[in-house]
Amino acid sequence: MDKVVPPNDRTWNTASWTPKLRGAKYCSRACGNGCTKAEYVAAVKKGEALAKAVGNGFKPRVWENMGWYYSAVKGVAAIHPNHDGTYTCYFNSTPQFVTTSVDPQVALYSAQAHAERHVELTLQQLKAIGAKMS
Numbered sequence: 001m002d003k004v005v006p007p008n009d010r011t012w013n014t015a016s017w018t019p020k021l022r023g024a025k026y027c028s029r030a031c032g033n034g035c036t037k038a039e040y041v042a043a044v045k046k047g048e049a050l051a052k053a054v055g056n057g058f059k060p061r062v063w064e065n066m067g068w069y070y071s072a073v074k075g076v077a078a079i080h081p082n083h084d085g086t087y088t089c090y091f092n093s094t095p096q097f098v099t100t101s102v103d104p105q106v107a108l109y110s111a112q113a114h115a116e117r118h119v120e121l122t123l124q125q126l127k128a129i130g131a132k133m134s
């Protein structure tokens, strides 16, 4: 029997997202947008400037996906520039807690325990990015 290979295994693997420099182009096979080295350099510079503007240990992140993009990241926080001059902060720390039990109270207590642990982790994450808390 033939092994079934999902299309994503060939088109979305790590190697295919490795950009290659060809003349002025700096683009990966998976992207295929024809991104340029100049666009990459601009994204790196803007990412560094954004990280510096945010301060507090934020680092630039640059990636390619039909163009070169940048953000400033630290811990669970990622700050992205928008086209209208505003910035969006993704604070990636709030999961949904889903628990199951034959006893409805155990299901509730289990969800509460997960949520309480999450509060502890969120406080740790806030401290890790230097948030001032009262």
Ligand SMILES: [Zn+2]
Pocket (backbone or CB within 6 Å): 026, 027, 028, 031, 032, 033, 034, 035, 064, 065, 066, 067
């Ligand atoms: Zn590209």
